[in-house]
Amino acid sequence: MFICRNQPCGAEWQLADVLIKNEGQGLMFRCPMCGARNKVLRHDAPDGTITYEQDNSVPPKPAVK
Numbered sequence: 001m002f003i004c005r006n007q008p009c010g011a012e013w014q015l016a017d018v019l020i021k022n023e024g025q026g027l028m029f030r031c032p033m034c035g036a037r038n039k040v041l042r043h044d045a046p047d048g049t050i051t052y053e054q055d056n057s058v059p060p061k062p063a064v065k
């Protein structure tokens with residue numbers, strides 16, 4: 001599960017709810033609710049399974065309005 005770190009949004013999303021892509025600063029997803037960008041980490045398992053984990057080490061970037 002991912003949680004939008006843009007306060008006070010804080011919406012929770014499943015992987016299927018968000019689009020993860022690299023926007024030049026690493027992988028991230030845009031919160032469908034507020035548009036904030038939240039960083040994620042990709043993990044490649046030995047069997048080829050790809051999983052994503054939210055990276056909480058950096059603050060989110062609010063959407064430009």
Ligand SMILES: [Zn+2]
Pocket residue numbers: 004005006009010011031032033034035036
């Ligand atoms: Zn949000």
